[in-house]
Amino acid sequence: MSAGPARAEPVAPRAGDPQAARGFRRALRATLGRSYPRIIGSNRDKSWLFYDTVLPLLGTVSFVYVYKTFGAPERFLAYVIMGGATTAFWMNVMWSMAAQFYWDKQAGNLELYMVAPCGLLPILLGMSLGGLVATTLRAVVIVAAGSLLFGVSYAGGQIPALLLVFAVAMVALYGLGITFASVFLMWGREAWHMANTFMEPVFLLSGFYFPVRALGFWVGLGASLIPLTLALDAMRRLLFPGAHPALLPLAAEVGILAALAVGFAIAAWVSLRKMEMLARREARLSLRF
Amino acid sequence: MSHAIEIRDLARTYRSKRPPRSGGPATVVALDGVSLDVRPGELFGLLGPNGAGKTTLIKVLVTLLLPSSGSARVAGLDVVADARRVRELITMVSGGETSGYGLLTVREQLWMFAQFYGIPGRRARARIDELLEVVGLGEEGDRRVSALSSGMRQKMNLVRGLVPDPEILFLDEPTVGLDVGAAREIRAYIKRWIGEKPNRTILLTTHYMAEADDLCDRVAIIYKGRIIACDTPAALRRRSARGSRFVLTTDPLDPGARLGDLPGVVGTEMRTADGRSELELQLADDGAISGVVRALSEGDRKIYSLQKLEPSLEDVFVEIVGRRMEEADEPPSG
Numbered sequence: 001m002s003a004g005p006a007r008a009e010p011v012a013p014r015a016g017d018p019q020a021a022r023g024f025r026r027a028l029r030a031t032l033g034r035s036y037p038r039i040i041g042s043n044r045d046k047s048w049l050f051y052d053t054v055l056p057l058l059g060t061v062s063f064v065y066v067y068k069t070f071g072a073p074e075r076f077l078a079y080v081i082m083g084g085a086t087t088a089f090w091m092n093v094m095w096s097m098a099a100q101f102y103w104d105k106q107a108g109n110l111e112l113y114m115v116a117p118c119g120l121l122p123i124l125l126g127m128s129l130g131g132l133v134a135t136t137l138r139a140v141v142i143v144a145a146g147s148l149l150f151g152v153s154y155a156g157g158q159i160p161a162l163l164l165v166f167a168v169a170m171v172a173l174y175g176l177g178i179t180f181a182s183v184f185l186m187w188g189r190e191a192w193h194m195a196n197t198f199m200e201p202v203f204l205l206s207g208f209y210f211p212v213r214a215l216g217f218w219v220g221l222g223a224s225l226i227p228l229t230l231a232l233d234a235m236r237r238l239l240f241p242g243a244h245p246a247l248l249p250l251a252a253e254v255g256i257l258a259a260l261a262v263g264f265a266i267a268a269w270v271s272l273r274k275m276e277m278l279a280r281r282e283a284r285l286s287l288r289f
Numbered sequence: 290m291s292h293a294i295e296i297r298d299l300a301r302t303y304r305s306k307r308p309p310r311s312g313g314p315a316t317v318v319a320l321d322g323v324s325l326d327v328r329p330g331e332l333f334g335l336l337g338p339n340g341a342g343k344t345t346l347i348k349v350l351v352t353l354l355l356p357s358s359g360s361a362r363v364a365g366l367d368v369v370a371d372a373r374r375v376r377e378l379i380t381m382v383s384g385g386e387t388s389g390y391g392l393l394t395v396r397e398q399l400w401m402f403a404q405f406y407g408i409p410g411r412r413a414r415a416r417i418d419e420l421l422e423v424v425g426l427g428e429e430g431d432r433r434v435s436a437l438s439s440g441m442r443q444k445m446n447l448v449r450g451l452v453p454d455p456e457i458l459f460l461d462e463p464t465v466g467l468d469v470g471a472a473r474e475i476r477a478y479i480k481r482w483i484g485e486k487p488n489r490t491i492l493l494t495t496h497y498m499a500e501a502d503d504l505c506d507r508v509a510i511i512y513k514g515r516i517i518a519c520d521t522p523a524a525l526r527r528r529s530a531r532g533s534r535f536v537l538t539t540d541p542l543d544p545g546a547r548l549g550d551l552p553g554v555v556g557t558e559m560r561t562a563d564g565r566s567e568l569e570l571q572l573a574d575d576g577a578i579s580g581v582v583r584a585l586s587e588g589d590r591k592i593y594s595l596q597k598l599e600p601s602l603e604d605v606f607v608e609i610v611g612r613r614m615e616e617a618d619e620p621p622s623g
Contacts, residue, residue: 030404041390112402114352115352115379286348
C-alpha cells in the first residue's frame, strides 16, 4: 500500500477541562453500552449452560479421574477444577475479545466503531467487562458443579486476598486481550492462526491442571508472563494454605501480577493507537473500499 | 466554516491483490487528485459506476482510511490530524449493512450505538422512539434485529445514523439492494431530515442516476478516481451537447418528407404505425420546434402529441465517459 506520511493525532485534552470530562463520560457510556450485548446474551441464549459449562466440565473431569486413579490428595482434584474454570477466561480473552474484531470487521461493525467518537478502547473495555461478567458466571458454575460432584472442599479464610488476586489477574489478562485485539485489527485472519497457536501451549505453561512449579522454577517464571499462571498459583496457595507448592512468595506473585496489569494496560493503549493508524493506512478496517 | 467538506488534490492508491503475472498493475489508483467543496446545508451526491472511487472517498472523509496524498477537511477539521474531533460531528450509514448484533432488539441495538456517542440513556431512548416512529418502525422496536427484513434493517441503520444528530451525514449507497417502495421511503426520510435544520449536510454516494437527480442539490460525477463533472443536476443536464429533443405524433408522413431541411432541425427519426407517425426530433434549440409545427400545419397534418425530452444524467455520463453507467463498472481492486 502506498500512502503518504500520516500526521499523528493531537494529544488528548488535559484532565480537568470540560472536553476531557465529556470524553470520560462518553467513554464510560460506550464501555457500558458495548458490555450490554455480552451480558444480555447470556440471558437470551441459554445454550451457554451446555456449551460453556457442561462440555468444559467433561474435559476437566477426565483429568480428575487421572488424579483419582493415582490416589492424589484431594487438593489436586481442586487444582484441576480451578484450572478448568480458568480456561474459560483464557478462551474468552482469545476468542471472544482478541478475535472479536475479526468478526466485527466481517459484520461491518468495526468501521462503525472506528467512526464513533469514543474510540476503540472503551469498546474493548466494554467487551472485557461484559465478557468478564459472563465468564465469571460460567467459571462459578464449573467450580460449584465440579466441587459438588467430587466432594472437594476449600479453605475459606482468605477470601479477600483471593478476590484481590483474581481482580488484579483479570486486569492483566484483559489488558493482554486488548493488546491481542489490536493485532487482530491489523492482521485478522493471520492473527487467527496466532490465537490458535497460543491455546494448547498456554494450557500447559500456565499449569491449568497441575502446580506450575512442576515445570521447574525458571520455566514457571517464564510462564508467569501469562497472567493466569501466577493467578492460579496464588489462588491455589490461598485455598490450600501450607499444602500447595507455590512458585514464588505470595507478595511477589501479587506484585508481578500488578506489574503485568500495568504493563499490559500500557501495551494495550500504545498498541491500539499504533495499529489503528496502521490499519487506516493499510485499508484494513473495512471489507469494501 | 465556509465549507462542510473541503477536498484538495486527494489521492489514494491500494496495493493490488492480483498476482503480478495476471498483468495487472502493482498498485490500483482509487482516487486521483480529487478536489471538491461541499457547502453547509447541501445534499451533495457523488455519482459514479461501481469501482469509480465513491466509497474510497467517503471512507477517507469519515476517517477510516488515510489519504496517500492531498488533504480533506470535514467541518473545518483535518481528517488525518483531527480524526477524533471529526468523528464527533459525523455519522455514516452504508447500504446493505449487516452491522450490530442479531440477539439485540432494535431499540437495544440503537441504544448501544447511541452510547458510543455519549448520549445519556433517557435522551437516547426518547430520540430512538421518536425516529423509529418517523421511519415507520415504531411497532418493530422490540423485535430482534435478526428478524428484520432488509428494508427494515436499512431504516434502522438510518435511524442509527440520525440518533447522534450529526452535522454531516455520510450515506454510502443507502438504497442499494432495496425494493422500490423501501428505497422511496428512505429517500423521503433523507429529504425530510436535511430540510429540518438549515446547516445539516449530507454527502451521498450512489450509482442510481434517478436517486442523485431526485435528492441532490449538486452532483459530482466520479469516474476512475477523478471528478469529471460537478454541478446541479439541472445544470449538468443542460450541459448535454445533445441540444433539444422532442417527440411528436402526427398523421402519417411520407417517408420522403424533408423535415430535416427545416431551419434548426439537426436530425429526425420517424416510425409509422397504427396510422400515425412518431417523429423524434433533434433540434439546435427549443425555438426550432415552431418551424416544425408550422410546416406540419401547412401540410394539413394534425399534431396529436408533442413532448420535450429532457436529457438525463445518464446522457451526461454517456457523453463524458463514452459508455453507459452500468458498462463502466470497474472490477474490485482487491
